[in-house]
Amino acid sequence: MPLHICFIHGKESGPWGNKGQLFSRIANERGHEFSALNYLSAENPDDPESRVKMLNAYLAETKIPGNELILVGSSMGGYVAARASQKYRAAGMFLMAPAIGLQHYPVQWPEIKAGSVYLVHGLFDRTIPWMNTNMLSQKLDCKIHLLADDHRLSDSLDLIEEDFLIFLAELESTLNA
Template identity: 35%
Template sequence: MISTDSAMQDVDKLVSFAHGKESGPWGIKITRLAEVARARGFAVDSPDYSRTHDPRERVQQLLGQHPRAKTLVLCGSSMGGYVSAQACAALRPTALFLMAPALYFPNWDEEPAGIPELAAVAHGWRDDIVPVEAAWRFAQRNRAALHVLDAGHDLNDQLESLCLLFDDLLARAERNT
């Protein structure tokens, strides 16, 4: 597995993952989605954000990594969804894939800017941590594809669906560059 390092800069195709508050850089979802990305020839980056639970510090950490690629895809889960969405204005990714994004929480409820036209959100109907309404609001405001699945917050019981959705997004990102 590839971790964050300077070798991840200036590649042709790159997926940069941002994990959630309580998970790590190589959890179940990221590991599976990284396989999908590698099968399409993408380099994969998954920094460890666990040194802080402050979402804004995590955004700064991602920006400090300076991920660059002709086809850059940001992918985040839960708080990592917030991080990925908030980084769009500065990083200008080709595509954005969010899973149960922790958006619009008190004290970190700013509207993300610079969201790419190619954006998709997957959220669980049974999510008891981030209300599905947050995903709906983001998708509506950004004209993003919204996929609501029969799952809880971690979405781990919908890995096959997530892989299909992510693979489709990557295929469209490749066609758009």
């Protein structure tokens, strides 16, 4: 049974940037479905809750079963994935430099509902403190990979791919068990 990898891009990027292309390729190679909405077309793209509303509408419309749903979020997309999981529990969530623990966001520490969570963050991130992601990993008791990179993580795409393949293999094995 194929999984559905849903990529949620960050505030200033788009669905087909380097990360979107990476996750699309992995999904294709592994025989999984892939989706990536363009959140720049949300009602108010600068408002994370507007993006949450857009993702929730998509998940309601497509009716992707929770045991097949993998939410992959980058930066603001990590926040959007976390908030969406409150309504649509995911089998897995892979978050890169998630916008969690930020005072100017409507919900600083959204409750994450996912069977498996994997976090990645750059140690030189000047946009979102890596310590927020570290606190989240402790709260969730999940894996975290801190990388020698900045917020965009553009120098770490090979490592992100390795991490995601490990994460995905675990989900595939539980789904096929």
